[in-house]
Structures are given as structure tokens and as C-alpha cells.
Amino acid sequence: MTRKVYRFGGGVADGDATMKDLLGGKGANLAEMSAAGLPVPPGFTISTEVCREVLTHGGITEQGAGKSARLPDALWKEVDAALAEVERLMDARFGDAERPLLISVRSGAAVSMPGMMDTVLNLGMSDEVAAGLAKLTQSDRFAWDAYRRFLEMFANVVMGISRAPFEHAMDLLKHERAARSDRDLGADDLRELVTRFKAVYQKETGHSFPTDPREQLERAIIAVFSSWNSDRAVKYREFQKIRGLIGTAVSVQAMVFGNMGESSGTGVCFTRNPANGDKELYGEYLIDAQGEDVVAGTRTPEPISTLKDRMPEIYEQLAALTENLERHFRNVQDIEFTVQQGKLFILQTRHGKRTGRAAVKIAVDMVAEGRVSKDEAILNLVEPAHLDQLLHPHFADEAGYRRDNRVLAKGLAASPGAGVGTLVFHADDAEAARARGEKVILARVETSPEDVAGMHAAEGILTSRGGMTSHAAVVARGWGKPCVAGCHDIVIDYANKTLSNGKVTLHEGDWMSLNGTTGELISGAERLTDALVSDDFQVFMGWVDQVRTLRVRTNADTPRDAGVARAFGAEGIGLCRTEHMFFQEDRILAMRQMILSDDERGRRKALALLLPYQRDDFAAIFRIMEGLPVTIRLLDPPLHEFLPHEPRQQEDVAKAMQMSVERLRSRITLMHESNPMLGHRGCRLGITHAEITEMQARAILEAACIVKKEGKTVMPEIMVPLVGIVAELTHQKNVVDRVAKEVFAEQGIVVEYLVGTMIEVPRAALAAESIAEEAQFFSFGTNDLTQLTLGFSRDDVGSFLPKYIAAGIYADDPFKTLDIAGVGQLVKLAKDRGRARRPSLKVGICGEHGGDPRSIAFCAEIGLDYVSCSPFRVPIARLAAGQAALKSRGIREKSGEA
Ligand code: PEP
Numbered sequence: 001m002t003r004k005v006y007r008f009g010g011g012v013a014d015g016d017a018t019m020k021d022l023l024g025g026k027g028a029n030l031a032e033m034s035a036a037g038l039p040v041p042p043g044f045t046i047s048t049e050v051c052r053e054v055l056t057h058g059g060i061t062e063q064g065a066g067k068s069a070r071l072p073d074a075l076w077k078e079v080d081a082a083l084a085e086v087e088r089l090m091d092a093r094f095g096d097a098e099r100p101l102l103i104s105v106r107s108g109a110a111v112s113m114p115g116m117m118d119t120v121l122n123l124g125m126s127d128e129v130a131a132g133l134a135k136l137t138q139s140d141r142f143a144w145d146a147y148r149r150f151l152e153m154f155a156n157v158v159m160g161i162s163r164a165p166f167e168h169a170m171d172l173l174k175h176e177r178a179a180r181s182d183r184d185l186g187a188d189d190l191r192e193l194v195t196r197f198k199a200v201y202q203k204e205t206g207h208s209f210p211t212d213p214r215e216q217l218e219r220a221i222i223a224v225f226s227s228w229n230s231d232r233a234v235k236y237r238e239f240q241k242i243r244g245l246i247g248t249a250v251s252v253q254a255m256v257f258g259n260m261g262e263s264s265g266t267g268v269c270f271t272r273n274p275a276n277g278d279k280e281l282y283g284e285y286l287i288d289a290q291g292e293d294v295v296a297g298t299r300t301p302e303p304i305s306t307l308k309d310r311m312p313e314i315y316e317q318l319a320a321l322t323e324n325l326e327r328h329f330r331n332v333q334d335i336e337f338t339v340q341q342g343k344l345f346i347l348q349t350r351h352g353k354r355t356g357r358a359a360v361k362i363a364v365d366m367v368a369e370g371r372v373s374k375d376e377a378i379l380n381l382v383e384p385a386h387l388d389q390l391l392h393p394h395f396a397d398e399a400g401y402r403r404d405n406r407v408l409a410k411g412l413a414a415s416p417g418a419g420v421g422t423l424v425f426h427a428d429d430a431e432a433a434r435a436r437g438e439k440v441i442l443a444r445v446e447t448s449p450e451d452v453a454g455m456h457a458a459e460g461i462l463t464s465r466g467g468m469t470s471h472a473a474v475v476a477r478g479w480g481k482p483c484v485a486g487c488h489d490i491v492i493d494y495a496n497k498t499l500s501n502g503k504v505t506l507h508e509g510d511w512m513s514l515n516g517t518t519g520e521l522i523s524g525a526e527r528l529t530d531a532l533v534s535d536d537f538q539v540f541m542g543w544v545d546q547v548r549t550l551r552v553r554t555n556a557d558t559p560r561d562a563g564v565a566r567a568f569g570a571e572g573i574g575l576c577r578t579e580h581m582f583f584q585e586d587r588i589l590a591m592r593q594m595i596l597s598d599d600e601r602g603r604r605k606a607l608a609l610l611l612p613y614q615r616d617d618f619a620a621i622f623r624i625m626e627g628l629p630v631t632i633r634l635l636d637p638p639l640h641e642f643l644p645h646e647p648r649q650q651e652d653v654a655k656a657m658q659m660s661v662e663r664l665r666s667r668i669t670l671m672h673e674s675n676p677m678l679g680h681r682g683c684r685l686g687i688t689h690a691e692i693t694e695m696q697a698r699a700i701l702e703a704a705c706i707v708k709k710e711g712k713t714v715m716p717e718i719m720v721p722l723v724g725i726v727a728e729l730t731h732q733k734n735v736v737d738r739v740a741k742e743v744f745a746e747q748g749i750v751v752e753y754l755v756g757t758m759i760e761v762p763r764a765a766l767a768a769e770s771i772a773e774e775a776q777f778f779s780f781g782t783n784d785l786t787q788l789t790l791g792f793s794r795d796d797v798g799s800f801l802p803k804y805i806a807a808g809i810y811a812d813d814p815f816k817t818l819d820i821a822g823v824g825q826l827v828k829l830a831k832d833r834g835r836a837r838r839p840s841l842k843v844g845i846c847g848e849h850g851g852d853p854r855s856i857a858f859c860a861e862i863g864l865d866y867v868s869c870s871p872f873r874v875p876i877a878r879l880a881a882g883q884a885a886l887k888s889r890g891i892r893e894k895s896g897e898a
């Protein structure tokens, strides 16, 4: 039988940091820290395998928690032995009145899920133990306070009883004693509170409170295991795409107390500032408090810098220990500590979640300090999502809203970025609004794990209570969502759905803006602008570019987008969708005339009007992308997308074409298609109306000649969309080649150009070998390829795909992350067959997947030449490509979440 329980403490441990799958991040780290000699309170971890076993075979369900479920005897044997060791190390005994040992029981999966699963503290308490503890610590108040906390926590977490009746009992007592805060209650008051809490427990459960510590422990372990399958934990795993884990481990550890008076305290600190990356001990603490007080946000903590004065020795010791931890784990650490009557204990350490800005600065700094290699920095210190966050928009005019006195209040700048939306006060409302396509700001007094779905749906999160490590702050930072936390200057009224700073009151549905970078809340909808790029960012991206082999191009339709993308490091354009050029005011009329003309002559006349516009746009793009390849796709969408539907527009077109509105309308009706996505679009347009392809080819090649004459290198690649059979490509290629000859003769100059195809029809992928006879390049249009391979309409998936994903039928949205087992196989097969026929074939991808890190890793793995994505995703794609290259070279990723 394999071991179920792994001990740690006293400078030794049964496990180590590599055993995350078995011990959870927390258990593995505790083992590692203990073995490294850090002052970790001793304890033991029950493995995730036991969790799986008891959840599947033990008859324990979420509902089973707190009821009659039992743990197996074999497990008890190991737990008893491990507990005896803890008792020895702490010189205390579980359930003993003379030298009582209290323990914590915590969850911990292989991947961090902050606040999602259950924790029970102060376990092992009874009337006798409380009395003994009071004697030992010479603090009646402390002992009864710990007891009443435990009663409430045990009832809530283990037995599933709401906290409300306990809070009510507490409020009632405070009222009777005229106490303003909990701290005004004395020992006798708290003892009285324990009696009342026990009565609440009896009333709510129908049983008296279990004073046998072993029974408490058994119930708590079962509750933590069961919390793995709680709604909130399941939802969180869904959002974070956490998969393949077998369950949570349970770490049982001796309690140390931060609430034993003025020489005690508790806090959280980061080895570097997680908001801006500065190298400083960063965090917060509370004197005479337990860890839950910091995280729950019920008291607002002090910044850690002030600990230097309050407890200088502890501060020094903490600084030295945390420094070692950062060196040891080769990453920023997020550390929980407690000081018990002047003695420092480290409770937990994990890789610190950080903002995008901080991630890049920390990576560059840690390389400069010689703490990590560049490869490690790329692989472990910056995630693609960090860059996404870094490149988030900010408010266009911060000075403006300040000048106009529209700042309602200022809270903690808990997670940077800017968010604009209408105000809602409940997570459910945020979810519902998001489903209607609305943007909202979620305002809460404080958030809890039950709110995660609504928080995820919101553009920004605001809380009136809590610190930088409160639930709202931690979760928002992880997601890169703007968050202002602990904004004490406002009052949030759930009943009336209002938010007020005493002067101005906002109601549900009012627009507001949130500046997570400064902590400001602003009335009204602020204008957003592009993100700023730092020197550190450029340095880091330079390293990334050195390691990657996959090229990164951009999907850009306008000179402006092309310019942005080039500044972000795009190495060419992988897709220029020419149809977007036709929608501008001055062009759409000519486009409509072209579509609605009766005959080729009419169409040619209208196309002649469009030619100069296209030529100018292409020339501008060629100039911006000087020296880099530019793939321009011929017209793709069904023509009726351009048709006028408003009566006013129809009248304008009829007038310009000198035809009656009735006739125009009947022509529009004739163009209706039942399945436009499978209809008259893509190369089918260029084949039935070759004059469109002629005009576009002429515009592209004339622009190329013009720019080449300016002395610039142009590399046009003309791409034919929606090809299914080689004959379609041959047809279009012939048109392009004929026009090219004409243009070069007219211009007196020759430009090298390529003609290639999109691969977006499954038949084209299968017949790639014959298509490669004609095509000089392939570009996978994985949007259509996914649509056509899965048979999922791109426009209609919203009605069923979310349910499919929730049910786990598809693990991810296949329009976001490439369906590797299906569409991915077609991509690989087409690439292989295409290259077999034409070894020099350039192969890339230009569907939305080209900006998705997991899809990019796949593209790198199968040996595509490039990915192409929207301008703001270019840096993300560069990083994903760099990480893929390092992984393929066998450089291991180090993940140290606890
Ligand atoms: C595609 O289908 O993947 C593609 C890039 O083309 P579009 O999205 O314009 O259909």
C-alpha cells in the first residue's frame, strides 16, 4: 500500500517541492521549506490520491460533508502516527488541557485556487482545552476568542451552516455590551459568546458540538476533500482551465497564533512589489490578529514597511528568510507569516501572482541580478497573459476627469488597467448583463469565492473593504482585470443598489469608470486608449525573439493597424482582409454599384472607381511593412454583406445607378442566400466575377511597383480564399499572372510576388498535395476550417457551445483554442502533404488561433513557418513561440504554485 500521509517539520520532510500532484502545491512547498530548515510549524499532508479514493469510493459527496461519512481505518493509522510526531515537535498534545495542541486543516491542489476550497483553523478545541490555553498563554481573552472563531468556522465550513446566525449572536452581544468592535469584547464576553455559539450550533444541526478532537479532525478532513467538488471550486477550475487534477490534498499543521497580544501578529508579504515589480519587501500585516483577518479584509492591515519600527528583529529575520526563499525558488514568493509572542513562523510560500508590468520588470531585474537565466525568465517569470494585461488600455485623459472633479473616491490600486461599464451590485447581475453583451463594473462591499463568475464577467471590480491581498484583489490581479479594493470613502448599499461618497450617489445602471492603476473611481464613461510599452518590455521581448524560431506576423487591414503591429514586433502581414477597405463612406457606394450592376460593363465601371482607393491603401501598407512580406487576400465575404438595407441607403444607390428603388430592392432580394457561409463567397466570387480579381490584382501590383520605385523592398503575397480544389486556384492564379504581366509592362518595372491560398475548406487540406502544385504558400484559415470541420456555424455557436464546454464535451472553445485532435490534425496533414509536393512551401496560420498561446505552441511543434494574429496579440504570440522553442529544447518549466 502506498503512503497516504507525508510528514513535515523539525527540519525534515517525507516529501519535496516536486510532489505537487500528490501533496498539492501547499503540501509540497511545506515539505520543501521544512527540509530547507525554515521555521515552518510541523504537520503532515494527506495526499490527493486519498482525496480521489474517498470521493469516488468512500461514499463522500459534497452533501456528505458534516454528516455520517467516515475515513478509512488505514488512513487513521497513518494520521495518528503523524499527529504523534507533531505533538512531540510542538511539545503539546491534541485535546490536552495542560499543553494543548491546536491544528489547522487546509486544502491544497496542485494548482493554486485561492480561497476556493475549505480551511478550518484552531481545530482541537473544547471547553477544557480553551481553559488550558488561557492558562498557558495567560490570556483568557485569546483562548475564548480562538474558541469562538473555531466554533463558527467549524459550523460553517464543516457543517455547512450559514455564518449569519453566528454574526447575529455576535452583534447582539456587542449591542448588549455597548461594544463598538470585536476587540472591545472582554474574555468573559467571549466565553459567553462561546456558550451562545454552541446553542446556535445545536439549534442548526440538531446535535451538540463535538468536543472530541479526533471527531473534529475527521469531519474537517472530509469537509476539505468534499470542497473539491463545491460549485465555486468547479466554476473556478472551469474559468482557469484547470484540468487533469485528481483532487485536493489536505495539509494538517500545528497552529501558531498571531493573536496572542502586542508581540504577535500575522501578515502576507511578497519578495517584490507585485503591482509594479520594484525590488522591495511588499505586503501587509496586522498586530494581534489571525491570518484570516488579513485575507478576509475585515480589518485594514498596515504596510509591511512599518514592521521595521514595530518589530525590528522580526523584520530583519523576515527579510533574510524571504530573500533566501526567492533565491531558492528562483521566482518571486508570496509568503504568509505569523509571529507568535516574538517568534517568527513561515506558514506558506508560493510563486507570487503579479501584474503584467511587474512580471516583465521582475524578469529583467532577476536576470540582471544573476538570479535566473534568460531562458528561465522567458519560461517561468512571464506568461503570455501578462503581456495581454500589459498591453491593456488606459484612460485617454486622466487629467481631464480629475480637472472636472469626477473622481468619486480613491481606494487601493489593487489590479491595474482601466474598466468602463454600468454599475451592478451583484455577481449574478454582472453575469446576466455580460450575457446580454453589456459591460459592467461590479461593486461589492467585499467579494467572496461565490462571486467569481460575476467578477469574471465584469470589466472591473470595486470593493469598499479589504486590502491588497483580499479576495477581490488577488483574483482580479490573476485575471488582469482592473480592481480598486478597500475604497472606504464610499458606502455601498445593496438594498437600494446605490454607491455614494456622501455627496454623489450612483445607482445601478449608471456609467462609471475604474482606474485600477491609480485606485480612482470616476463617474461617467471614460475614453480608453492604448497601453504603454516600457524599456523592460523591449529588452525582454528581445530575448524572446532570440530563442524563438516560429515567425509572428499580423492580421492588419489598415495602414494604422499595420503600424501598430510593426511597433509590437510583427514580421510581416499574414492576412490583410481587403473587404474591410470597402466599408468606408467614400467607397461603399461604388462597391454597391459594382455588386448591383446588371452586367460586366457596369461592374467594371464601378471597379474602376474602387481601384485608386485600394492602390493607395496597399501602397501605404507596403511602405509601413517595408522589407517584410505582406499577404493580401482577395475579396472573401458574400457580396450581400455589402448591400444597403436601410431605405435611405437604397435610395442613394438607386439614384447613383439611375435605377428605380423597386428594381434595386428586387435585385437585393434575388441575392439572398440561405447559407451565406457556404454560398457565393471566397474564390467563388473571383471565379464568377473575374473582373473583381483583376481589379484587386492590379491595385496590389501597381502599388507594389510604385513603392518599389521609391526604393523600398516590397514583398507582396496574393492569397486566394476558400479554395477547395486546385482548379479554383489555377483559375485565379491565371488571372493574377495575366494582370501582373500587363502592370509590369505598363510600369516598366518588375516586382517579385507570390500567389498562394488559404486552407480553410477540409477538402483543400486533404488535397494539399495537388494544391501545392499551384500554391507558393498555404495560410490556414482556421476560423473557417474549424467551422467546416466541426460543422459548427461561426455565427451560431453561442446558443450551444457554452453548454458543450460546461458539460466538458469540448474542453475549450474550438474557435479560440485550436481543436488539436481534429482541426489540428488536418493542419498537420495538409502541411506535410503540401511540403512533400513543394519543399519550399511557406506555411502559416491566420485564423484567430494564431494569437492563442496553446494553439501557437502546437503550430511551433508541427513546424509551421509563422502565425499571424491581431496587432495587440503580437507580443503574446512572440512569447508563446519563444516558450514553445525552449520547451522543445527540453528546458523545463518550473511551476511553484502552492
Ligand atoms: C479564417 O477563416 O480563419 C480566416 C482567417 O478568414 P476569415 O475569418 O476572414 O473568414
Ligand code: MG
Pocket (backbone or CB within 6 Å): 760, 781, 783, 784
Ligand atoms: Mg475564412
